Amino acid sequence: MRSKDLKMPETDWVLLAMALFEATGFLLLAFFRGFDIVPMILAVSMPLLLAAQALLLRRAYPHMDGYILLIANFLCGVGLIALYRLDPDRALKQLLFYGLGVLVMLAMTFLVARGTLLRRLRLPVMLLSLGALLLTLLIGEENGGAKNWIDLKIISVQPSEFVKVALVLCLALDLSEKRTVRQLLPVGLFAAGCVLLIVLQKDLGAVLICFLTCLTVYYVATSNWLLALFGLACAAAGSAVLYRLFDHVRTRVAIWQNPWDSPQGSGYQIIQSLIAIASGGLTGLGLGLGSPDVVPVAESDFIFSAICEEFGIVVGLVLLLLYVILFARGLLLAMRARSSFHALLSVGAVTSLALQTFMIVGGVIKMVPLTGVTLPFVSYGGSSMLSSMLMLGILQGVSIAVGQQDESEWRLARAREEAQEF
Amino acid sequence: MNASAYELLASLARYWFIALALFIAVRLVVAVLREMRIEWRVQREISEAGTGINATLVLLSDEDGRLRRGKLYPVEGETTVGAAPRCDVRISSRSLRGVHCILAMEREGLRVVPVGEAFVVVDGEVVERRALAHDGSTIQLGGLVFRLRLEEENAL
Structure with missing residues (x-):
């Protein structure tokens, strides 16, 4: 086996197809509302950015997972095309967050790959997360029944998005080294505090993601199925209580069961989403030829139905397949990791992203009640984009750590074999 | 257009x-x-x-006298040691906690991390947070004393 076998096999054809997809999308948009120069520039710059990241980063850091990098960036590109078609101003803002997200992803990659600095940041991250959630409760703004935004005049921030990342980091750090109840008390209290504060914000989508991520990481770390089952039972009981307490939860369950009860009222959004997906059919109506803007918040929660309407269900299914590949690669990293810290980080990041994707895609196609979360990498939203990129950084950091360990062991194995032959 | x-x-x-x-x-x-x-x-x-180092704990003494002297406990990757069935290395001893300590092979040696207030001594020093043990080190877990043996896998 040659040393290059350890690196990723060529994915240049995939990269080329992804670049062509993005370039064609933006080129079409350049002529959509008369001639527009901005999509023309994006038709060149977005594929270049995709190629630069895939080729340069892979060359500089051969242990980065090239598939995860390609897929996440392609999803961002498709999201930008859909957004530009819906609202060009928001698409340009999202482009800014995408650029920022790439930097944030790189920073997180190196933090995770090195690991030591992360341990020192544990307490500040915990305090900052709880502080931000508390501040949201005090001065936050309500949106769709949930009080989960802080308006900082220039931009609005959704702290619960970043708390997901903090939870994954702190849980992996503590559960990888500590076992007794007393040792796990701080991180347990932190997780419980976060979940409670998000419940008080009535942001039930984020509650579900945070709680189930904590439970999964805990179960993977300890194999304590009794406590994990108890946690699931608590979640079920908690959901029943929240259903009785919050009006908007009852409304969402009701429109999930039968949106046709109120086609012009609360059921309007989901009905329009279903009509959009159905009218697109397998091949879609064509970019710019549908009317995805009829669906309220199509640019954020309902972007998947907007994509299905104009690109078709086939493209929608391919996007879901890309998510599945991304999550499978993440879980594979967890299985290859030598230290439980890296394995737990990977499991946490994948669980959080996968739950989020399942909840929003399931909500949009009326498989589960709507929870108002965003589609990772695709939906409009700065906080969502940055938190998804941070999760991506976690996976890449684990990939570098695992790859370096594999390579050094493999070299040693080769040297040993050669010595034996000699 | x-x-x-x-x-x-x-x-x-x-x-x-x-x-x-x-x-x-x-x-x-x-x-x-x-x-x-x-x-x-x-x-x-x-x-x-075989690339890494094989770590083995060799039992030197047991204060209860129930376990055989010289018994070998292999350590693979990251290993939990304790009396609970969920531990990777389970040793039935009253002096051990459920999960007593975590052992992990590192480039420099074997990292020993006691769990909670577990009593762990490496080369005569009580370990509070973590310690590094080398080939020949004496490791005491509760009332059990071990000698650490580090050997290269498939040694030539």
């Missing part, structure tokens, strides 16, 4: 998008499966050739 020309172009482009999406999906699935096979081969080659 007038509206009807754009409509024609967009209608045709949707087949192009579908072709590209399907191409991406098929190539990625094939490449990921191929990559998984390569990774599996590398892992197998590493484990067959």
Whole structure:
């Protein structure tokens, strides 16, 4: 086996197809509302950015997972095309967050790959997360029944998005080294505090993601199925209580069961989403030829139905397949990791992203009640984009750590074999 | 470009998008499966050739006198040691906690991390947070005393 076998096999054809997809999308948009120069520039710059990241980063850091990098960036590109078609101003803002997200992803990659600095940041991250959630409760703004935004005049921030990342980091750090109840008390209290504060914000989508991520990481770390089952039972009981307490939860369950009860009222959004997906059919109506803007918040929660309407269900299914590949690669990293810290980080990041994707895609196609979360990498939203990129950084950091360990062991194995032959 | 020309172009482009999406999906699935096979081969080659260090705990003494002296406990990767059934190395001893300590092989030696208030001594020093043990080190876990043996795998 040659040393290059350890690196990723060529994915240049995939990269080329992804670049062509993005370039064609933006080129079409350049002529959509008369001639527009901005999509023309994006038709060149977005594929270049995709190629630069895939080729340069892979060359500089051969242990980065090239598939995860390609897929996440392609999803961002498709999201930008859909957004530009819906609202060009928001698409340009999202482009800014995408650029920022790439930097944030790189920073997180190196933090995770090195690991030591992360341990020192544990307490500040915990305090900052709880502080931000508390501040949201005090001065936050309500949106769709949930009080989960802080308006900082220039931009609005959704702290619960970043708390997901903090939870994954702190849980992996503590559960990888500590076992007794007393040792796990701080991180347990932190997780419980976060979940409670998000419940008080009535942001039930984020509650579900945070709680189930904590439970999964805990179960993977300890194999304590009794406590994990108890946690699931608590979640079920908690959901029943929240259903009785919050009006908007009852409304969402009701429109999930039968949106046709109120086609012009609360059921309007989901009905329009279903009509959009159905009218697109397998091949879609064509970019710019549908009317995805009829669906309220199509640019954020309902972007998947907007994509299905104009690109078709086939493209929608391919996007879901890309998510599945991304999550499978993440879980594979967890299985290859030598230290439980890296394995737990990977499991946490994948669980959080996968739950989020399942909840929003399931909500949009009326498989589960709507929870108002965003589609990772695709939906409009700065906080969502940055938190998804941070999760991506976690996976890449684990990939570098695992790859370096594999390579050094493999070299040693080769040297040993050669010595034996000699 | 007038509206009807754009409509024609967009209608045709949707087949192009579908072709590209399907191409991406098929190539990625094939490449990921191929990559998984390569990774599996590398892992197998590493484990067959033996790359790391074999760590073994050799029991020197047991204060209860129930365990046989000289009994070997292999340590693989990251290992939990304790009296609970969920531990990787389970030792039935009243002086051990459920999960007593975590052992992990590192480049410099064996990292020993006591769990909670567990009593752990490495080379005569009580360990509070973590310690590094080397070949020949004495490790005391509760009332059990071990000698650490580090050997290169498949030693020539």
